[in-house]
Amino acid sequence: MNFALILLILSVVTGIAWIADKLVFAPQRKAAGIDRMPLWLEYTASFFPVIFAVFFLRSFLFEPFKIPSGSMIPTLMIGDFILVNKFTYGVRLPVINKKVIEMNSPERGDVAVFRFPKDESVDYIKRVIGLPGDVISYQGKRLTINGQEFQSEAKPDYLDPEGMTYAKFFKETFPKEFGGHSYNVLNHPERPPGIFVQDRFPYAENCTYTMTGVTCTVPKGHYFVMGDNRDNSADSRFWGFVPENNLVGKAFFVWMNLGDLKRIGRFE
Structure with missing residues (x-):
């Protein structure tokens, strides 16, 4: 369902009625001594200001999303309702998604929402690992960027609530020259490191697959993304790169989780 299109149509229809009332119907009622607005108006x-405000806020400022899967555990949990900054990667026209104002570009470590390249009606959320031109290698469940290995600090084992199995818990950090951003990740040691891809994707020739992982060179205008729950995430390792035009915004805040109110305000 294209909710932005529905809001646009409602804004136009109610806006026309609102303008017509202000210019035509309200003066007629006043002249006739009628106070009450017709039911159809x-x-x-009457709903135009509210609908337009929701449309504007959702299209240009902030949009709520619900986390449907465990691919971003332990950063984001199933059932988290998050807010996404819609303008941080540039202002886009709603529905057609055309960028009209350039602003910031994604940074390594951002948690980004984007339209899934294989089905743009579906929104995905992953962490940005590689920018255009970066060489990202995930071999033996160890991550490197342009030949430099990410720092990895082990933490106590973590009970992954999605599969109810214990996973290795790490604090992962980009090399300093690539921003030094830190975040938490999970690895399941019983899962094999090899990555098997059945369908080819755009720029698939930029990736080399082995029995121990994958190495990819990120093409111009694209990004390499991964889930923090490394062995429970379908991401760029499997279906390819995210085009810049598919970006929706940057996630930054958990505003509700009906199953765990302590999640409110967290984003780790």
Whole structure:
């Protein structure tokens, strides 16, 4: 469902009714001594300010999303409702998604929402690992960027709530020259390190697959993303790169989780 398109249509319809009421119907009622607005105007013109405000906020400022899977555990949990900054990667026109104002580009370590390249009606959320031109290698469950290995600090084992199995818990850090951003990741030692891809994707020739992992050179205008729950995430290792035009925004805040109110305000 294209909710942005629905809001746009509702904004246009109720906006026309609102303008018509201000310019035509309200003066006629005043001249006739009628105070009450007709029912059809009450359910159109009266709702225009609210619908337009929601449309504007959701299209240009902040949009709520619900986390449907465990691919970003332990950073984001299933059931988290998050807010996404829609303008941090540039202002785009709603529905057609055309960028009209350039702003910031994604940075390594950002948690980004984007339209899934294989089905753009579906929104995905992953962590940005590689920028255009970066060489990202994930071999033996160890991550490197342009030949430099990420720092990895072991923590106590973590009970992955999605599979109810214990996973190795690490604090992973980009090399300093690549931002030094830190975040938590999970690895399941019983899962094999090899990555098997059945369908080819755009720029698949930029990736080399082995029995121990994958190495990819990120093409211009694209990004390499991964889930923090490394062995429970379908990401760039499997379906390829995220085009810049598919970016929706940067996730930054958990505003609700009905199953765990302590999650509110967290984003680790």
